[in-house]
Amino acid sequence: MLGVAFVSATLTLSNGLQTTFDNIFNTTSTGVAVVVRGHVEAGGANGGFSDAHRPVPTSLLATVQRVSGVATAEGIVFRDGAALLDPSGKPYESGGGPPQFATNWIVDSRLSPYRIRAGAPPTNADDVVIDAATAAAHHITVGQQVQYVINGGAKQTFVVSGLAGYGSADSLAGATISLFRIDVVQQDMGLVGEYDQIDAAAAPGLSQTELRDRIASGLPGYAEAATEATVIGQQVSGIDSFFSILRTILLIFALIALFVGSYIIINTFSILIAQRTRELALLRALGASRGQVFRMVLTEALITGVIASAVGVFVGLGLAHLLYSALSSLGSGLPKADLVLQGSTVLIGIVLGTVITVVASALPARKASRVAPVEAIREAGDAAQPLGTRRILLGVGVTILGAIGIALGLFAGTSVAFQLLGIGALLLYLGISSLAPLAVVPIAGVLGVPIEKLRGTPGKLARVNAMRAPRRAASTAAALMIGVSLVVGIAVMTESAKASTSVALQQAVKADYMVFASAGQGTISPAATAALAKDPHFSNVDDLKSGTILIHGSSASVFAANPADYQDFFTLDVASGDPNSLANPDTIFLDETEASNHSWRVGDTINVTFPQSGTAVRERIGCIFNPNAITTGYMISSQQYAKFFPEPQTFIILLRAVPGVTHNAGMTALHQDLAAFPTLKAYDSASFLALQSQSLDQLTSAVDVFLVMAIVIAALGIVNTLALSIIERARELGLLRAIGLTRSQTRTMVRWESVLIAFLGLILRVVVGIALGIAVVRALAFTGLGHVSVPFVSLLWYAVGALIIGLLAAILPARRAARLNVLEAISTE
């Protein structure tokens, strides 16, 4: 049921989000027939959803308007990064929230998705129209003064001239939209003389494709024309691919949950059938055929599956809400979604859950059908079957296949590495869990010895009980293993990432302070750098700029630093070459990963294209460095950057304090200087490091949400197995109680059996988890995660956790065992 809840939560969430986006883009562009825009800026991204296109000059508008068949055309500027400030001068959105678009008011209503709800369109330079949803959320009314920081610049005051709806909706999926006069937004976005795109409407009777062809024939080489249908298609597919990644991740977790769940189902049904052997045998004796018994058990599973799945679907809806809030608190910038439970989700959830239940119960059902009629009369014996050779061979084979998959994934170093890793890991799990029964006896034997020493006879009984049905103990333990080995794996990954980051950064960063904008708050205005440079507290202030370049046709990120002073702020972790050669003409630095991918060495010459200016340059490699959180990819001098990037983007300001200025005095000065730039935040090296690991911590906690679920399922599995095996062993327990086992000794016995199973799972999972974590870290080495670090402290906690899970899981079964009516138990015939 929990597994189903997972699947349907995932589907509900992603469907909900996707529908929201689809709706937006379907209503966005009504009336527009053709969009004229620059070519795709390689690697650039507009809000993360679709390819960014180069802007076009304003002069192109006249060209488009002259084409016959164009009813009307207007230039559009549409960019993220208009932070609306609250009355105290702080941004409403602290960063990481939904996008805040700045765009121009579109005069011709045939081209415009915006509809005035109150007031009037912007006519003055300080007029702004705000979307109705944002206005309602912050109680903004027409005529009110509001402050903005646009594109990381200084605070500006505007007057709200009107409120607008987005088509019939109040807003664009939770985004803030601020509409300004075209020249104002051009100015603030650094697009004077340019439009992001030109929208054209067709004269009546003219198709989109026909108009597109007419416009395209007269366009200069830097621009392209696309039909509205194409543009929507691109936007929607961009979103689809974004969500398919998200959905894949969530579905992986859901499948793990189902996987774990199916183990528990198999266990439960096996035990139920073991208990009912007599009943089943009686049915067989009375003339029921094998097929009938098989079908009877399956029907039972079917009914259970349908009911559980139906419950699961509804739990899933609730879970989707939880997930959604978890995701948005992570700052993934998701719009407010309508979480709709679609018919297909319900169907998939129920069908999947039922099918898994039925399939998982098929094995026990087959066993049930093999019950011989004579067993109705016979005393239920001790049915510990040894592992078949076939099963062992199969297990070994699958384990080896899994290991090969992981090894290939590790060393192939290609795009399929992740898939190989995933499949390898799955196979490894299957293999290990099928082999696990072999490990049960020795491990429980060894672990049981101290328990026996400690707890005497109940301890010994716990040990032999844990060992009595190795398969059952193993599959119970395996259920726990799967969930938690992932936690361990991810813990190893994040711990390694943290270690890599902090080791690298502590060595690299020499700057006393750093200033940058939170995600989704635009970039840094040059004015900010200038203002900080004037502050006497700081001896040295400079910024790093970023952009995209094309290396042999594929895009890569580049950052630019001032060769004169960058080494005052950070040291490059030089692998080879001269870090002082940045000022040399046509020189480029790059990180070790890139260099080894292309087998380049210092002194090689490479072709670099700067898409913003459209220039191609042959650059000489001056230095190769090891990447870290600040320095990754390619690096050029600020002089080159100024030449090739007409739209500079500053991503960080680095500062050195004047000697003698205390840390606190520097911070205070920094905060005062930044008062005019509310979207920018100041960090010292400690808070910067904390920020870096914070995002990793958030990742861990997000993953933990899912895994806690997996562990809960696994713990339920232990409870299940124990409870059922206690019912199964009622007679034996009754005997033990009759000959003098006290209640507390009974509880002790059950408790330690549970702990043993939990520990069994722990050992399996820690081994698998660490191996997996190291494997993934190695696979990700090219992203700068070089440092393998095993989180021993966390592992200790997991061990304690296993103990606690074991003890908790045993509470109810133990109580049940202790409460057992001795007389009934021993006189059960």
Next chain:
Amino acid sequence: MSDDTETLTPTTVEPRASPPGTAVDVVARAVDAVKVYGKGDAAVTALDSISVFFRRQQFTAIMGPSGSGKSTLLHCLAGLDSLTSGKIVIGSTELDTLSEKELTLLRREKIGFIFQSYNLVPTLTAADNIVLPLAIAGRKPDPAAFDQVVTTMRLGDRLTHRPGELSGGQQQRVAAARALVSKPDIIFADEPTGNLDSRSGAELLGFLRSAVDDAHQTIVMVTHDPGAAARADRVVFLADGKVVREMSDPTTDAILEYMKTLGS
């Protein structure tokens, strides 16, 4: 050893003739024991004011038709079930004054059990099963006592086997050894031969007989089998929750004869 002759000599015991509590050699007794199952109209009186006692080193059989209350009496005597009214005394301890835990400890220390369906722990070896009551109590078995029991029961070559590898007769001998090894005050056997073939059954009864005669144990056995009951020193007949007759030095024929009158 001086009173060997006395106890080996079957005595006709009239319960009302010996006032309760006076006889030193009484190991267990029930006084006005009443057990009612269910309530109201559904109430069934299983024990209807039974008073009976059991002497040291005596082998007593309890017989009666199905539903006569013989199993209930055994369970109540053994502290596995509680009376509705009346009292059970084991040694000098009144069971109804004991807490659940004290009852458990009493069973562990003073009482041995042999069940119809052996009830061995399948995961433990025969040797481990035999010492289980002692192990649970955290005591070390007396090696001499252990060896003696194992020899008596002829289990020497079966000690490392698990119950699943033993025949029914062997399993029941392990169960008997388990009941004997801790030298309890009294052993309760519930249809011990019920699941055995006649040869194994006879063998087991022989062992029980010699446990009483040679090892000075006290045994109370519920049985349906007149042949088994004839091996006892004394037979107590129950019908409808009452003691209807006692028979000393019983013979199979005498028992059969009397059982006919009980209509079973």
